[in-house]
Amino acid sequence: MSNVARAFEGEGPDVVPSRRTDTMERKPNAVQPAIEIHGLKKRFDLKNETVTALNDINVTINKGEFVSIVGPSGCGKSTLLFLMAGFTQPSEGILKVNGKPVTGPVTDLGIVFQRDVLFDWKTVLSNVMIQAEMRKLPREAALEKARYLIARVGLKNFENAYPWQLSGGMRQRVSICRALLHDAPLLMMDEPFGALDALTRDQMIIDLQRMWMENPRTAIFITHDIAEAIFLSDRVLVMSPRPGAIVEDIRVDLPRPREIEIRDEPAFIDYQRRIRKIFKSLEVIHS
């Protein structure tokens, strides 16, 4: 513990006020930002025009939070995620991940895409293990972890199967295992269940919640499904149609673990109604 922190714990009350901000950050339970975004804009230059995809995004996502970003198709949710992951660069504004400005791909993360992005030429196990292989993690430990995760999502007998032998839901489970293998402090998901049928999706969000609770970490979840967003999240960020902006930041106070039936409870329905109302006022949903 540093001297400053020790000072805060005990002696010298006169020291405290002047050093408050410093000591606040050092307290173990203090809320720390994982992602900080200020005045972020993203424009795309097309043939004849410049399209503003994101307009003035300001948001802070704290460490350990599960945050969903919900918005209509084409509002720039995925663009925002790709910016946070450092795949593309903002046109304007400040974007920091773990306190550091993002200048290139962030490697301290696990990512799940809309499509599963499994490699057809690798088995399920190899597809998960590529994460360890590329990061040069110790092989034995990673293998054990990979097998554990694959079993955890119910694919124990499919370790040596190829992706084309699996259903859409199974494939996306494999890609989630790949994103979790290296215990990154940041998990990013870009509409991971968008292509799945409703029943599979219900199972997926329950599984995801369970795996996240086993090892909570900062999670960013992009979706256009309001119920999915509420079910999974501590916070739901609501985005407007293009040019995308965050119009509402809703804290979801529902106890975990959440069961699928929670969607029938008044508190849940209230959240849903609130978000739907926002979309209606933005004319995303017409009557």
Add this chain to the structure above:
Amino acid sequence: MIMRWILPALSFALAVAIWEMTSRAGLVAQYILPSPSVIAKELYVQRDLLLAHTYVTALEILLGFALAVFLGVGLAVLLVYVPVFEPIIYPWLVVSQVIPKVAIAPLLLMWLGFGLLPKVMIAFLVAFFPVLIDTMIGLRSVEREPIYLMQSMGAKGFRSFWHVRLPTALPHIFGGMKVAITLAAVGAIVAEFVGSNTGLGYLLLFANGSVNAPLLFAALVVISVLALLLYWAVSASERVFLGWHISHRSR
């Protein structure tokens, strides 16, 4: 099994039988179209001669093909990864392909002499373009997500190429290689026509000049079998490398 082997074999046997019968019935003169049995006998009697010439032609084809694959894939990687090369090199490639190779064969002979080299070069020139084009298409058909995924794992450059771009391009590369191997055979034979004293192409011309129809047909049979075997070899290696691909999954 029946669909794959027996039916094709039956249809082939039937065709040969009809051919043999029309020939024996005297409907076609032997010096115009020798019967299968005569060709078979010639194949046996002249086996040493045929084999010696086959060796030369096979070597030309294989060297030309190998060069085509090596340079085709290499150049495609260069053109895709270093975009500035494309406007510099690509027009030359297209122009070089528009000129009929057969037309420049005499020129190559003049430049490179009478030996193996001009034949390999012509086989290469004919076979090279499909490999290049298909590899370029393959390397460019990678979506952005797999590349992003690799970046998130800290893998770029060669590792991203090796683990994502190359496997994605592989089905296209093999498609190009299958076209290339048959074209390389055509190139080698034509090059032998133009100027040579060995090889199956030379043997074909020689038999033609001496009105030796059985030998001509025997040479033709050997050329066909050789081309078929080479194609089969490429196809078999494709099955080994692309077992995962949608075109090879067990149905």
